[in-house]
Amino acid sequence: MSKTIKILFLALFFITSARAQIKDSVDVKIAIDTMALVQSIDSSYLQRPLYPEEDKMLDSLQGSIPEQPQMISVERALLDSLLSPYYNIEIDSTKENDLGRYIVITPKYRMTIDPYSGDTSYVPIPKKLDYFTQLKSVGIDTVGFYNAIELVQIKRTKKARDPVWWKHENSVGLDLNEVAFVNWNAGGQNSISGLFKVFFARNYEKLYTLWNNEISARYGLNNQQNTGLIKTDDEIRISSSFGYRKDTISKWYFSSQFNFRTQFTDGYKEPDDEDPISRFFAPAYLHLGIGSKYYLKDDLFSIYMSPLTLKATYVFDEKLSNEGAFGVTPGENSRHELGILIRSKWEKEIFKNVAMVNDLELYTDYINNFGNIDVDWVLSFQFKINKVFQASFRTHLIYDDDIKIKETNEDGEVETLGARVQLKQQLGIGIIYNF
Known part of the structure; x- marks a missing residue:
């Protein structure tokens, strides 16, 4: 009997091996006609019971073939014992073919033969049997144009902006101050004051050239209740300076400068006076000179030194001219001097929203009283409240040896x-508009 079993095992092995060589794939399935295999077994063996009676019902279709009850048990036991180590056995009891049972045997190993040595090896078949591959297709999509293609002119756009050589500053402001009293025991006079101010600047800076222009x-x-209208401030300033340096690293410029200063309306020492002590273009001051300028752009600091500066004083009022006011020769309308001028300007933000401007001008004449220095010093602070409102504190100190002070003595004579130091101080709050 053992010889018969060995023959059956070898037959199954050679059949499956031949199929594996022909089709080396992970999805090899072999359908075996078990009826033909069982009939090849010795009939004497099939007549002997191999299992107890309770083991005969191993297959659910046993009752459909009553004449061969033991053959089903032999078939199941034989396949389980011989093929399970090397094959996966699948028996579908709901399906039958023309020969009998429907059994699918799937190999657990894939046999490969080395083409050079002829050795046979068995490789485990991967458990995953289904693989998906993306198929790529290339085609041509035709597009139809119903209208003719027209040539369109494309406008070029610059990716980088040109440097801005000109810097503009414009501001207009109005400061107001008002005091009112009603039955005030300490006394006082009602008053209201206002200050109008404008400032325009056009500054040009490019490589070697520096040109600053300012008008203020x-x-x-x-207006007081008893004294009437009084002027508190009156000034016109125009300045222009041009500089040229030899390279872009140097902070020194060969420079020339022009300054002009005068006033709008007549000025009086007392509100009740009839004769003015100053008028439009009486006086008017002009500085024109050449020298050198040291300029620090990041620190907003500059200092101008001119060893040759012409100072001209103009008095275009006959009465003031005849009195020899502001240093002119009586009867003359102008006075000219040649001397040294030093001017420095420093702008700095001391604290947040608190800015300082320090503008100092010093001049001395070569011919008349050399070493006697004329001073014009303006120190101002701006306190920014918001974009519109701003408070300011300003001091203006002037000392000019040509401006003499006149007083009336006890006899009524003038x-x-x-010369004396002139000092003016102003504190105000108002609106400012920058554009």
Whole structure:
């Protein structure tokens, strides 16, 4: 009997091996006609019971073939014992073919033969039997144009902006101050004052060239209940400076400068006076010179030194000219001097929203009283409240040896005294508009 089993095993092995060589694939399935295999077994063996009676019902279709009850048990036991180590056995009891049972045997190993040595090896078949591959297709999609293609002109756009050589500054402001009293025991006079100011700047800076131009004007009035209207501020300033340096690293410029200063309306020492002590273009000051300028752009600091500066004083009022006011020769309308001018300007933000401007001008004449220095110093602070409102504090100090002070003595006569320091201080709050 053992010989018969060995023959059956070898037959199954050679059949499956031949199929594996022909089709080396992970999805090889072999359908075996078990009826033909079982009939090849010795009939004497099939007549002997191999299992107890309770083991005969191993297959659910046993009752459909009553004449061969033991053959089903032999078939199942034989396949389980011989093929399970090497094959996966699948028996579908709901299906039958023309020969009998439907059994699918799937190999667990894939046999390969080395083409050079002829050796046979068995490789485990991967458990995953289904693989998906993306198929790529290439085609041509035709597009039809119903209208003719027209040539369109494309406008070029610059990716980088040109440097801005000109810098513009414009501001207009108005400061107001008002005091009112009603039955005030400490006393006082009602008053209201206003100060109008404008500032324009056009600055040009390119490589070796520096050109600064500024125009500023201030005019203030105060109206008191008993004294009437009084002027509190009156000034016109125009300045222009041009500089040229030899390279872009140097902070020194060969420079020339022009300054002009005068006022708008007549000025009086007392509100009740009839004769003005100053008028439009009486006086007017002009500085014109050449020198050198040291300029720090990042620190907003500059200092100008001119060893040759012409200072001209103009008095275009006959009465003031005849009195020899502002240093002119009596009867003359102008006075000219040649001397040294030093001017520095420093702008700095001391704290957040608090800016300082320090503008100092010093001049001395070569011919008349050399070493006697004329001073024009403006120190101002701006306190920014918001984009519209701003508070300011300003001091203006002037000392000019040509401006003599006149006073009336006890006898009612006007006496001309020496020069004195002139000081003006202003504190105000108002609106400012920058554009």
